Amino acid sequence: MTALFMSNVLLWVANIALVLTVLALARQVGVLNERVAPVGALTMDHGPKVGESAPVFTLPKLGGGAIAIGSATGRSQLLFFLSPTCPVCKKLLPILRSLGQHERATLDVVLASDGEADEHARFYQREKLAPFPYVLSPDLGMTFRISKLPYAVVIGPDGLISAKGLVNNREQIESLLIAQEMGVASLQDYRAKTRSRAEASVD
Amino acid sequence: MDYAVSFFMLGEVARLTIAVIFALAAFHAMREWTVFGGIVEQYRIAPRWLVQIAARVLPPLELAAGAALVLPMTSGIGAVLGLCLMALFTMAITVNLARGRVSIDCGCGGASGQKLSPGLVVRNLVVASGLIIALMAPSRGEVDNVSTIGVIGASLALVGLYFAANQLMTNLQAFGALGSRSR
Numbered sequence: 001m002t003a004l005f006m007s008n009v010l011l012w013v014a015n016i017a018l019v020l021t022v023l024a025l026a027r028q029v030g031v032l033n034e035r036v037a038p039v040g041a042l043t044m045d046h047g048p049k050v051g052e053s054a055p056v057f058t059l060p061k062l063g064g065g066a067i068a069i070g071s072a073t074g075r076s077q078l079l080f081f082l083s084p085t086c087p088v089c090k091k092l093l094p095i096l097r098s099l100g101q102h103e104r105a106t107l108d109v110v111l112a113s114d115g116e117a118d119e120h121a122r123f124y125q126r127e128k129l130a131p132f133p134y135v136l137s138p139d140l141g142m143t144f145r146i147s148k149l150p151y152a153v154v155i156g157p158d159g160l161i162s163a164k165g166l167v168n169n170r171e172q173i174e175s176l177l178i179a180q181e182m183g184v185a186s187l188q189d190y191r192a193k194t195r196s197r198a199e200a201s202v203d
Numbered sequence: 204m205d206y207a208v209s210f211f212m213l214g215e216v217a218r219l220t221i222a223v224i225f226a227l228a229a230f231h232a233m234r235e236w237t238v239f240g241g242i243v244e245q246y247r248i249a250p251r252w253l254v255q256i257a258a259r260v261l262p263p264l265e266l267a268a269g270a271a272l273v274l275p276m277t278s279g280i281g282a283v284l285g286l287c288l289m290a291l292f293t294m295a296i297t298v299n300l301a302r303g304r305v306s307i308d309c310g311c312g313g314a315s316g317q318k319l320s321p322g323l324v325v326r327n328l329v330v331a332s333g334l335i336i337a338l339m340a341p342s343r344g345e346v347d348n349v350s351t352i353g354v355i356g357a358s359l360a361l362v363g364l365y366f367a368a369n370q371l372m373t374n375l376q377a378f379g380a381l382g383s384r385s386r
Contacts, residue, residue: 008349012356019363026370033377085307087241126251 047145050163054155055143062117062124062134069110069140072159076107076180078173081141081151083113084123088168089150093127095170100131103177106157114138154180207341212350214340217333218272219358221285224330224365225269228311232262242310246295247302264288275342282338286331293327300324317373326368 048055054070061067069077080096082089100109111134113120124134144153144164153164154176162180167173232239240258243249249257268288271281296319299307305319317323346354 005349005352008352008356012352012360015356016359016363019360019367023363023367023370026367026374030370030374030377033374085245087238087245087308087310090241091235091237 047143048161050161052161053159054153054161056159057137057140057143059135059137059140062121062136063130065133067110067133067135069112069135070155070159072157074157076157076162077155078107078109078176079112079140079144079153079155080109081112081144081146081149081153083115083149084119086149090127092150092167092169092173093129095173097131099173099177107177108133110135112137112140114141152176156180208344208350210339211341211344212346212354214278214337214342215344215354216357216361217337217340218278218281219354220361220365221330221333221337222269222272222281223358223362225265225272225285225288227362229262229265229269232258232265232310239310242308245307246299247304248295248298261288272337278342279338282334285334286338289327289331289334293324293331296323296327311369317369318376320372320376322372322375326365326372330365 056071057069058066059069069079078096078099080092082092096109096111100107109132111129111132113134114136117136120134120136124130144151148166150167151165152167152173154162156162162183163176165172165176167176236258239262240255243258243261244251244254264284265288268281268284271277271284274281296309299305300319300321307319309317309319309323311317311323
């Protein structure tokens with residue numbers, strides 16, 4: 001009886017360990033795939049780089065009027081690429097709203113997307129997006145090479161791209177603005193700079 | 204070992220496995236309510252006012268079904284509730300597959316990045332058949348140590364396999380996207 005019990009315990013331990021291994025392998029394949037994905041031909045070029053001047057667009061806004069994007073207007077612009085079918089984008093809308101309010105002295109938040117106009121018009125109405133300029137332009141997304149949503153691009157008052165990236169939460173949006181204030185492209189860039197500074201001071 | 208005892212053990216495995224799956228799914232959905240609301244909404248099967256209610260009600264229902272399944276007193280109710288939920292989810296997925304809206308997030312465990320596919324329907328049918336076993340199997344029976352270890356071990360292994368299958372389905376979709384990109 002004891003032998004049967006022990007052999008059962010051991011077999012189950014081995015079985016579950018194997019299942020966990022399979023799970024971990026599947027997960028690793030998934031993560032690997034996410035990392036490898038941008039190497040594909042289409043996404044090789046990640047669009048205009050940070051520090052370059054932003055491509056200039058003049059686009060019609062939903063609800064009338066037009067807006068200039070990317071020109072040196074003396075104000076910063078935060079281009080937020082979204083889609084009505086992206087749940088995380090929806091989560092970020094209230095955050096953008098408070099950010100737009102808070103930083104309204106220096107920053108314009110612009111929502112950008114593409115697709116069917118009436119679908120977006122409904123989304124615009126429903127989510128009460130009237131405080132934001134909302135533009136529909138496949139060209140804009142293509143120029144910035146947006147492949148994943150929600151994506152944000154910060155354009156400085158001088159018309160230069162000061163930061164950009166895939167954003168999933170408040171901290172990541174704020175990090176783009178902080179990157180702009182500090183004059184670094186990204187956290188990675190910041191770390192590289194501080195490291196080289198530290199090395200310089202050692203010399 | 205007679206038939207009733209083996210059927211009871213099988214039922215226990217089904218109940219425990221599905222209870223853990225439901226509890227984890229509910230946990231993920233409840234961790235990010237807003238995102239889950241967005242996921243329910245993009246299925247486009249309920250009017251907007253109902254979506255917000257559904258997003259608030261579905262995860263606690265999943266949790267309740269899971270909790271009810273593991274208690275011998277309520278396991279029948281838990282299985283029926285679970286079957287109703289699976290029917291609802293599977294219907295929502297099938298409708299959107301038929302509409303060709305395959306690129307929406309399935310919302311299996313929060314925003315997992317898993318898109319809709321026929322594989323999901325098969326997966327749900329497997330879970331539903333587990334629930335039918337849970338419903339039909341006797342909810343009380345005699346157990347010894349070896350069967351207890353067997354039930355717990357098999358349930359943990361099946362939960363692991365469920366998540367591995369989900370991950371593999373997600374990977375497969377990502378490979379599909381890679382293939383079409385290079386073409």
